[in-house]
Amino acid sequence: SNILTKINISTISKSNFEDYYHNILIPNQSQINFLRLSNPCVAEIIFAEPHLILNFIRLETIILDNVQDKNFNKFFDYLICLTTLHAITISFLEHISSLDIIFSQIFRLSTLKYCKIEYQQLLFIDFTNYDSSPIEYLIINGRFSFSAFHNLLCCLPKLQHLSINYLYKHDGYQERNKLSSIQLKYLKHVSLKLYYVHFDEFEKIIKEFFYHIQILRLTIVWDGTYLDGKRWQQLILFHMSYLRIFDINHHDFPDKIDLRYHDIINQFNSSFWNEKKWFFTYYYEPKHHCNFETFYSIVPYRRKDYMYYTEIDEKLGLHHQRENFKSVKHLYIAGKIKPNCRNYFSNVNQLTIGYNVEMLDDDSFITNLKCMIPLKQLTKLVINLRRFPFEEIIKLLCLTPNLHTLQFDEYSLQEIDSNFTKYKILLQYILKKNKIENLVLTGRCSLNKIRFIVCVFSKLKYLKIGINRKISSIIQYLLSKTHNQAQHLFYLCISTVPKVYLKETKDLIKLENLLDNYSIEFINEDLHLWW
Template identity: 90%
Template structure:
């Protein structure tokens, strides 16, 4: 018995010894395959640079030795400059060693700190040396500074895209647009601002812009004339198109045919009667229409939409609508409205919708939106909708959703719908139905 145990112990010791020897051999192999950064080929270092910010490349490699300095200077990565968080002292060093030597090859420039833009635009001959600059992004721009920047931007003949976000008060957005429209090579424009200001669009020349994004409250009274200034427009997105009583009706320009306009995305607070006129005048060639609307229930008239689509938007492929509103009293009309969108016209185009109605305290809340597939990045989840049989077969169609808002009740299978969500908002009176 003792001999048997002794043999077992010997076998365990031998096994442990073998494992130890094997591990030591592996460690020796790892140590013998040790590499130094200097041993890497230039091609590999350039691949590493692609995963790093330009400023990090400069700080990490520029001052190591002459080889890395030349690699940093000659890297194609230096054609795209993104200057976000950087101190003034660090920027001056970076400016003289990286920006100035590479001005002629930079094609992308993002300036997030106001003092950085002021330094670069301080002298005309400096910014004019960016002879290959195609895209510029200006963050936190002051109104007075943009007028100065523009005098140089208009001389950049290769500039195709501009993104501007304004900080603080803007004296005249009307002037801002008039300046942007003068950039003759511009194809893409994105503008962000906080305050709704006077906009006229009466005496402007036509703009070359093809892709326009406006993130800010834009008065509907100026919308007609804006479109008249954009004969080459292909894609339009406005996140707050509003009806402002304080703004008088403008002298309208003569309508033009927007034959290149294919994609329109709008968040509206405008009466349907007014918006319908815009559709008839400008939207004949569009293929994708995305609308987010509040209140006006005339947008839920299926027959009216059917006539508009048949006679004024005959090329439309995607009709994506999201309508929300509050009602004082329960209105049975909405049940009838919902049925209208299930006629053969909508079924043949494979456009499907969901209507949800909820009584909550003294208000009645309704929402109506497109589905199959659901294409938006945000989604409001209701248990009652979840229980509809038609939705269970469409789980794969919610892959576009990044922001999920849970309004009332949570069920375990909710997580099966939204595999790509990275932001979650939960209502203040959410009820958990199961232990999940």
């Protein structure tokens, strides 16, 4: 059955996991073809005996979220023996010791077709001593040195789809032992975010490897030479003649607003671009410390993620009817929403708000937002604003009954200490209706704020917070069996704390007899407690 072949272990308590592990996972190892582990403590248990992975003889796809470097190295030698494995996804929770070791291990998997890897820091790698890999679909979410990009492509003769979300040019690091170019005749889809990579250097990559591509998506930070429409036209005509989709976003932060942007728009408004139905616009925002300019494609080309800037089509004399971007799942608000917005996102289930708090001067923000997306279907809301008023969060929660994941800054709770009772009254509807199970609070929380959020979000299973040093009182409160406020909570992550808190927490749990069965880890300056 599907239950026995596809195992997805994410939001589960430790006691429930142990039952699941002994009664379902172990007895059915030989039948499982899909295995996903999202909890770093779970991976620690499963890979305590790494050779057991050999029992998963039908395993085709493995997804390891939040894995530690030490666990990866433990079991990887055994993965090579799994002849059915064709897809691997790995995200590292902590800093990894060597990107070279990671990729050399992955490239040894002779049946691998799909690889997605995510890591945090910038690490250098050459790809000079690698055998070619059969990987067809490669996604790298992490800082990858542009100096190694040429050699990476030379190692992937069967590559069809490539995505790198942080391709970075480091002036202090030079390319070594450049490999001979190969023809990537299967490469059709390329999606890159370029940081400080000169157009001259990227143009060489296009000419060497991109002849057969059909879809090119670029996000570029810095280097205004990428805004040369005539140069792009020549590149496309002679070196990317199969290109169907050209999707570009260029960001810059100049000291002064560039008045040439109207001329740039005109370069991309010739018959060449119009015949292909490739249209562009720009947005600029003057700020006190630095300005922001962006030039971008206005046709979404079935993107799943979409960044919304304030509409300026009227200034450009462009007139579009209201358009429904059905492919978009994640909407990022990066500009003030105007009334009667022409863009509608009918299938969005994740919203990130990252625009200035100035947009909240009146009630228009939520009113206009309701015209852009169906708020009822949101399952995840991230507020990347420190001074987002909690009253506005309450309004949003009233309109998002299916929300299960929420993130905001603890600064929004500044008035809680003096107005605890007032907010509890305001939140009567939320207390009864909200389904939020995962909460991330950025910043440092007081015990009083934690009491408040546990009261408001009574169904919490996962909580990530920063704290103001009083870890013992916070741990005692959250694990208390007396008030039982956090009865559903079973995973706590306390971010950016000293390692001494690991021993303090263990001692406290033992002294006060707070938990009988738990796992605790200190990973990348974060304390993880699972029970």
